[in-house]
Each structure stands twice: as C-alpha cells, then as structure tokens.
Amino acid sequence: MLLVVAAIGFFGILPGLADRTANVAAPGPYAASERAVALVQSSLVIDLHADSFLWGRDLLARSAHGHVDLPRMVEGNVALQVFAAPTKTPAGINFERNSSDAADIMTPLVVAQRWPLRTWGSLRERALFQLERFEEAAERSEGRLRVLRSRGDLDAFLAEREGDPDLAAGLMALEGLHALEGELESVDRLFEAGYRMLGLAHFFDNEASGSSAGEEKHGLTELGRAVIARMEELGLTVDLAHAASASIRDVLAIATEPMVVSHTGVQATCPGPRNLTDDEIIGIAELGGVIGVAYFEGAVCDTSPRGIVRAMRHVRDLVGSRHIALGSDFDGSVTTVFDSTGVPLVVDALLEDGFDEDEVRMILGGNALRVLRQTLPE
Numbered sequence: 001m002l003l004v005v006a007a008i009g010f011f012g013i014l015p016g017l018a019d020r021t022a023n024v025a026a027p028g029p030y031a032a033s034e035r036a037v038a039l040v041q042s043s044l045v046i047d048l049h050a051d052s053f054l055w056g057r058d059l060l061a062r063s064a065h066g067h068v069d070l071p072r073m074v075e076g077n078v079a080l081q082v083f084a085a086p087t088k089t090p091a092g093i094n095f096e097r098n099s100s101d102a103a104d105i106m107t108p109l110v111v112a113q114r115w116p117l118r119t120w121g122s123l124r125e126r127a128l129f130q131l132e133r134f135e136e137a138a139e140r141s142e143g144r145l146r147v148l149r150s151r152g153d154l155d156a157f158l159a160e161r162e163g164d165p166d167l168a169a170g171l172m173a174l175e176g177l178h179a180l181e182g183e184l185e186s187v188d189r190l191f192e193a194g195y196r197m198l199g200l201a202h203f204f205d206n207e208a209s210g211s212s213a214g215e216e217k218h219g220l221t222e223l224g225r226a227v228i229a230r231m232e233e234l235g236l237t238v239d240l241a242h243a244a245s246a247s248i249r250d251v252l253a254i255a256t257e258p259m260v261v262s263h264t265g266v267q268a269t270c271p272g273p274r275n276l277t278d279d280e281i282i283g284i285a286e287l288g289g290v291i292g293v294a295y296f297e298g299a300v301c302d303t304s305p306r307g308i309v310r311a312m313r314h315v316r317d318l319v320g321s322r323h324i325a326l327g328s329d330f331d332g333s334v335t336t337v338f339d340s341t342g343v344p345l346v347v348d349a350l351l352e353d354g355f356d357e358d359e360v361r362m363i364l365g366g367n368a369l370r371v372l373r374q375t376l377p378e
C-alpha cells in the first residue's frame with residue numbers, strides 16, 4: 001500500500017509539483033498602457049527561449065501556472081517561440097561552478113513523467129523526445145501551432161498569420177552540446193529530426209564547449225570547432241547562452257553567420273559569469289547577431305520590466321537597437337513578474353526609457369526575424 005501511495009506521488013504528483021514550484025509568474029492580466037498593448041498587437045513578436053517541453057503540461061491548454069502555452073501566446077500576440085530542450089541538470093546547480101560529473105537531477109523528472117525508456121540513459125534521446133512532444137502538440141492543434149524548419153516555412157507562416165492572428169509557431173533549439181554525446185554525427189541527426197538552433201553549453205563543460213558555470217570554463221574543443229562549421233553548413237543557428245567566455249571568443253573568431261544569445265543578461269547591469277561582457281556584446285553585434293535579454297533574476301538582477309529594459313538600454317548604447325531581442329527563459333525553472341501575455345509591460349518600460357516605436361518593433365521581433373531568415377535553411 002505504501003508503495004502504491006509512493007508510486008502515485010512519484011508518477012502522479014511530482015512532475016506537476018516540480019513544474020508549479022519551478023516556473024512561477026505573477027498572474028495576469030497586467031496593467032500595461034493601451035499604447036503598449038496596441039504596439040504589441042500590431043508587431044511581430046518573437047521570443048528566443050522557453051523550456052516548455054520539459055514539463056508535463058499540455059501546451060494547447062491554458063494553464064494557471066508556468067509561462068507559455070498556445071492560448072497565452074495567442075493572447076499575447078507571440079507569433080514565434082523558440083522552444084529549447086535541456087537534457088541534464090547537475091545536482092547543486094549554480095551560476096559559478098558545476099562539475100560535469102555531478103549527479104543528474106533531471107533523471108527523476110524524466111522517469112516520473114514516464115518518458116520512453118530510451119530517454120532515461122541517453123541525453124540525445126531526451127532532446128529528440130522533446131521535439132516529438134512539440135510535434136505531437138502541433139499535430140493535435142489542427143494547424144494552430146506550427147513547427148518551423150525552414151525559411152520557406154517561416155515566410156509562409158508569417159504570410160498566413162496576417163489573415164489569422166490566432167496562429168503561433170515554434171522552432172526547436174537544444175540547450176547544451178552534451179546532448180551530442182561526443183558525436184559530430186549527432187548534429188546531423190538533430191538537424192534531420194527538425195532542430196534548428198543549438199546552444200553550446202548549459203551548466204557544465206561538455207565535450208564541445210566550456211560553460212560559463214563549468215569547472216574549466218574552456219573554449220571550443222576540436223569537436224566544438226567541427227560542430228560550428230557543420231551547423232553553418234546545415235543552417236543551424238548558434239546560441240551562445242551559457243557558453244564560457246573562452247568559448248564565445250573562439251566562436252566569434254571562426255563564425256561567419258550571425259548568432260543569438262537566446263537568454264542572457266549583461267554584466268554592466270547584472271554582474272556574474274552567466275552574463276555578457278561589453279567585448280562579447282560588441283563581437284556578437286559585429287557579426288550581426290542578437291542578444292535575447294532574459295527576465296529572471298540571474299540575468300537582470302532586477303526582474304521588473306524597468307530592470308529588463310536597463311539591460312536592453314546598455315546593449316543599445318553600446319551597439320544599437322538592431323542587436324536586442326526578447327529571450328525570456330520562460331518555463332526554464334525561473335520566477336518572472338509576467339508570462340507570455342505580459343510583453344506590453346516591457347514595451348511600456350522601453351517607451352518610458354526613450355526607445356521609439358521602430359526600435360520597439362525591432363526588439364519585439366524584427367531583429368530576431370532578421371537573424372533567423374539569414375541562418376535557417378531554404
């Protein structure tokens with residue numbers, strides 16, 4: 001009996017409880033100005049990072065917890081959400097120093113959610129399964145949620161959405177090259193499955209790249225260099241979020257395509273190894289890349305819309321508004337002061353800070369669109 005009760009707790013309650021405690025937002029509706037709401041409703045909105053497919057939630061149904069689902073994307077006029085797949089979380093996770101050998105605390109979540117057996121011991125399978133969950137949701141949505149794989153998909157989706165604002169799309173991204181399991185061929189495997197963006201690292205150093213929270217914080221390895229070259233050949237966008245400074249330097253020296261930093265802060269407004277230095281921001285801008293500013297404390301220190309805009313203002317003053325994007329980190333085990341429907345709050349803070357409407361539209365989605373159109377395969 002006790003075992004049954006424990007099993008019900010483990011399989012029935014734990015995943016929902018983990019989601020509820022990890023992904024917290026102040027509930028809407030939010031007090032934004034009419035002008036900000038109108039600006040968001042008439043702009044293309046793209047967010048560069050959410051970990052929504054890690055959790056058990058149905059993305060087609062509106063949830064009272066978490067940050068992203070289809071109804072909230074539609075209400076908030078978020079046209080495109082980049083969905084990222086984390087595949088391993090080290091025990092004792094922190095922003096300073098995590099061992100690559102630390103126990104993986106994602107495994108209990110994977111088991112408790114009854115993911116297929118093949119995902120229990122394989123990080124690559126965990127990545128592939130999260131894409132399958134996205135595809136399954138898209139299939140059930142009867143066309144309302146799309147999986148984008150090419151520039152053609154993106155352009156066709158945007159054209160169709162002009163006449164039907166209830167449509168939303170996603171693009172699949174990986175959070176950390178440890179999921180390659182040391183194999184260059186995994187890049188092709190993930191691309192063929194439908195992945196279109198790869199983040200170099202998560203919270204620990206891996207076989208291809210150092211992490212800003214790793215032990216060595218090393219640069220690109222030989223495998224890492226080959227991965228970057230292969231990604232540019234295939235049309236996979238490079239994501240420098242969580243990468244060690246040495247690794248960012250190495251990528252900037254060899255990359256020819258613009259990249260994203262999908263969810264980050266800047267050290268000028270929120271110091272710490274997780275966030276970008278001015279030299280990194282300048283190097284990324286020189287290649288035409290965009291910096292997605294995240295909404296959680298470790299990125300912006302002050303999670304109010306004004307605090308988020310302070311990071312954006314710094315990027316603007318350094319390299320211009322062309323290099324700023326939204327990079328919430330929604331559903332990434334973070335607490336934020338709004339969910340997918342709250343982007344108008346950021347717009348109010350941008351307008352108050354003196355950004356003009358053209359700049360606001362670029363930040364909301366124009367800049368991210370420019371990079372995706374340049375990096376996605378035809």
Ligand SMILES: [Zn+2]
Nearest residue numbers: 175242263332
């Ligand atoms: Zn992250």
